[in-house]
Amino acid sequence: MDAKEKVGRYEFVAEPFHVDFAGRLTMGVLGNHLLNCAGFHAADRGFGIAVLNENHYTWVLSRLAVEMTDMPRAYEKFSIETWVENVYRLFTDRNFAVLNAEGKPIGYARSVWAMISMETRKPADLFLLHGDEITSYICADKPCPIAKAGRVKVGDAQPVAEYHTRYSDIDLNGHVNSIKYIEHILDLFPLEMYREKTLHRFEVAYAAESHYGDVLGFYREQKSENEYDIEVRKNGTETAIRSKVVFE
Template structure:
């Protein structure tokens, strides 16, 4: 298969109501654009949700990293390019490039790891057993993604409680669990206004540990992991059940954009 057919390119508009008080897109909405591009790309190549749901399978996000030079402003027309750079038995690695659709200006890149699971057992499914492993035809090992691989987000067992969030109807996605980006959006909502006026996110790493669901309470614990780096452990809890780790997030901040 020709290389250009392995890469999907999708246009998105940065709508003004998807921007914060700095007139730049919310990180959550940018993350959703990447996930939508992944969905479009996989569906067009016969390995998307439309096909998988019919055989009781689905994709779930295992890790996500987004690294940006700056956040696009309102009314920017974005191009999100995406391609798969490796396929293993239980995981695929997918990359992203974020640029201005008209000028080609690069805003940043993304990396992600996806697992295929059985929707009934919620256990991992063998990706290479689907359609005789033909997903390998869409792997592009030539296109470079220049950012570091997505991180496991290492942190100690210590951490300062940063707040809690109750999950609701709009947090749940088509897979029936809390949407992957919602963990990040809730985290950023816990930050005071002053933090958002004095910090800009240069990179965000998310490592998903376990699914959480409508009605779970998410408790956030934070720890400084380096200069400009803060890691968060997100613990889910339902009623009197013991808390379980659902997700980890590391935020790397940079100087505010001019």
């Protein structure tokens, strides 16, 4: 199988209702597009969520790191490429490239996914369902020149914000949607910061599921002038996610 068949490419337009006050595509919308592309790519190759659901499995996002040098502006066309970099017994690495209308890369993303049992919510062996077929789509030689998500540690402190999860936070798996966390985290920063700086890199690692009615506490620690580590704890104790936000 050649590299073209291993890489999926999907076209988009930055709709005016998907951009922020400065006319740039929001990170939350970009995150949704990345996840949708992952779904399209997997489905086209026989290991999409519909096939998994028939066997009582589903895909869940474990880690995501996005690094952008620019963002599409309102009404601009752009595209996203995605490919599988590695497949392990319990996880798979999937990468992305974001291209502007001229086909020039303006950002990249790295993600880690797990296939879990819908009954036990525990990771399942990818090879039990897919055999070796899924490995035929590995495209290890296509570059993704950004670092993987790193370690995030936030010291004990008072939360800078609390949020009660609501109807609009819950996805079809019955837990808080992955992208909703991104939106809530970026809302921790004042509008003035987004006027003066641009969001360069966003990392998130998912540790535990949150559900309707959970109270999320957001803990933030500034690591440098433009870098912040954030931990989201549910109901005052268990860590739900860890995140890093880098401006420039």
